[in-house]
Amino acid sequence: MTTKKINELIKLNDELENYFRNTIIPQLFVDANLRLRKFTPPAMKQFNFSPEDIGKSLEDLNDNIRYSTIVENVTMVIESGEIYEKEIQTSDFNWYQMNIIPYLVEKSKKSNGVIITFVDITDRIKVLKDLERLIATHETFIYSVSHDLKGPLSNIEGLVNDLIKNAGPTSDWNEEAQDDHKLTSSLLLESIASMRNVINELSEIIKIENNYKEEVELVKIESLINQVKLVIRDAIHESKAIIHLDIQVPKIKFSRKNLRSILYNLLSNAIKYRIPNTPPIIHLKIEKAEGFTHISVKDNGRGMDEEKQKLIFTPYTRLAKDVEGTGIGLYFVKKIIENEGGRITFNSKPGEGSEFNIYLKNV
Structure with a gap:
């Protein structure tokens, strides 16, 4: 072996040693004979290893690792040459993400041992x-x-x-x-x-939260909007709300009930969160987008500051004490949309109103 090659190996060994000393991940290096050859400092702390454990059989260290099938898992990886990943619970009731990776010899492509990592x-x-x-x-x-x-x-x-x-x-x-x-x-x-x-x-919220897929149908938008306006008729009359419609997509393939819930929540919120003594002006626009149907609901209401914006989709969170509600409406809307592969975004400024943008994936 040439001096240059030896120096390269020494440098490589130094780099590996530096990695072992500084890594924060507990790692074990076990050879093909199931003997411990090396471990990182976090592994020493996690599993109470000492320098005297180097060279010991993995079976003799079973009490340290506190996981009964570790030997079988390592043997399986050595024989198959395939990575093994599993969430495990040790006998001290701690949980780890365990990865067992085969250490393959370049020439023979055979496993000469494994590297085991444990993430708490x-x-x-x-x-x-x-x-x-x-x-x-x-x-x-x-x-x-x-x-x-x-x-x-x-x-x-x-x-x-x-x-x-x-x-x-x-x-x-x-x-x-x-x-x-x-x-x-x-x-x-x-x-x-x-x-x-x-x-x-x-x-039906239970189904929505468990990613239950609703049966879709071709929904006539104008008819559905009229149904929603009928439900919130008193709120529209009392607040003198004006709803401007720009419906460029007459029909949408979606769950009728879920689409009604989306429009009901957004329109009723636009009325509820109005500026006192100011009639709500709401713009509802539905148009085609690339691969999606875009629904925009924009109002001239009280808007939200940044802190409230962070909580808007959190269940049971009420952003205004003077407005009635359960605090689950927008959370419900977001779940419905995301369950069907869509997304919802919004822009809002205090005193300048809010705009919700919904993108429903075309079916």
Whole structure:
């Protein structure tokens, strides 16, 4: 071997030693005979290794690593020459992302051992488990609420129908009283139907959060917008809201119920978050974009500062105490859109209104 080659090997060895001393990842180097040849300082701390452990069989170090199938996993990688990755829990109840990588000899392409890395993911697993418990509790709550409200709503519907039937003949009433009676009866029944839809859709949140795919259909946009405007008619009348429509796409292939929820939430929010004593002016535009249908909802409302913008899609977060709501509407909208491969963005400035841009993937 030439002096130049020896110097290159020495330099390479020095670089490897420098890496071993400075890496923050616990790593073990095990040869084809399952003997520990090297380990990084974090591995010494994590698994209580000492210099005396060098050369010991991996079986003799099983108590240090505290993972019962480590020998079998390493043997499998040496024999197959394929990388093995797994999330493991050690006997001390810590979680790791374990990667076993074969150390291949260049000429023979055979494994001469393995490199094992351990990344501590205990905190991440704990967060995930806490989130799973929270989601399960949330699902149970939604189901209970939607289920328990259906009974009283049916009773209310029955009572309203009885009151309408038993109101007596209206032929003796003057024309104004008859009109009031018809309008009140119509509004009561529409409100009950709207509430029933809300309760039914509330129970659908569980499906949305679990990435449930809704059946799509060809939805007529103008008809759907009219349905939404009917539901929020009182809010439109009370606020003197003006809604400008620019509908360049007459039909969209999407879940009718989900699209209605998107438009309802955005339009009703544009009215609710208006500037006091200022009629809301809302621009709803639907147009084609490359591979998407673009829906824009722009208002002249109170807008949001940067801190509130960070929380806008967080569930159960209410951004204004003087506005009624559950704090789940925009979270719900975002989940619906993203579940179908779309995206939602927004721009907002305090006192200058907000604009939401939705991109629904063309089906």
